[in-house]
Amino acid sequence: MKRLIVPIAPFLLMLGQAFGQGTPPGKEQKMEKTEYVTFTLSGKVTRQAVTFKNRYGITIAADLYIPKNSDNGSLPALALSGPFGAVKEQSSGLYAQHMAERGFAALAFDPSYTGESGGQPRHVASPDINTEDFSAAVDFLGLQPLVDRNRIGIIGICGWAGMALNAAAVDKRIKAVATTSMYDMSRLMAKGYFDKLTTEQRTNMLEQMSQQRWIDAEKGTPAPSTNNLPQKLQGNEPQFVVDYFNYYKTPRGFHPRSINSNGSWTATSALSFMNMPLLTYINEIAPRPILLIAGEKAHFRYFSEDAYKAADGPKELLIIPGASHVDLYDKLDIIPFDKLTSFFNEHLKSGKPAQKEKVAAYGSAN
Structure with a gap:
């Protein structure tokens, strides 16, 4: 059987992160002076590597950040992940x-x-299992x-923002949820850019x-996607592809374990997303309560706006003036940490019910 080439490469390039970005496994890119984390570690907190299992028995690797001199039983807590194809040493660790x-x-x-989390085969995503990861x-x-x-x-950041909203819907222990630069990965993969x-x-x-599954079954291993970020920019790429490249493929955000920096999703990863709407x-x-944060210039800003419209109850939409999608990955002068702090301080009070709906907020970062 001949290997089928999916005739949608330009479409997937337009989607950016839909299927995968990077170099296929076995051809990893090397970069000098790659730090264990892509940001400067703080002396105000402790950082501990931990593991735990999800409901499917998969071991999840995480970094737990704790403010120094904390008292037992007193801390509000947050679970974070994203972007789609990133690792905990990138944006989610910075946020944490x-x-x-x-x-x-x-x-x-x-x-x-x-x-560093478990699960075989590698570089697979699932709307169900990845929602469970949050729980x-x-x-x-x-x-x-x-x-x-x-x-x-x-x-939840980027593609994992949709999973975070999905987790909050089903897991009532989650008292509040915030997203930044949200992608609804199931809608994106099923309906494409702007549907x-x-x-x-x-x-x-x-x-x-479906035909690729025959090839994978015959070989006994899933093939990597070939629709990835370029190794070099040619100068004619859409701006959002340039933005991704400038984060994942440069010292700014490169990490050897990141799929977007140095790997590829499997060629069939989109199957379950196309059949199982997340939201x-x-x-x-x-x-x-829900807080949705997006950049004014983000190419998928409409995902956050549509989620805001669809949600009931307390909700807030914050559009960051002049910001792109990727700016909210690591730009400390743009990420609204003060807003995130006030949101969770307000709503993670023990025994405190959520208040009435808030009007969508369009304004400054903090």
């Missing part, structure tokens, strides 16, 4: 460290099948002596991935 500096126990984790992180946090288990929230994927295009994509029950997050 800064939230720990502000008084939270913050757990940045690698989703199943990625980074498993809540399990872990709630067992820590320093944490008040009635004061746990979650933060412009035609039925014929969708059918062709599913046919190609079907977003209205069931209510009455718990």
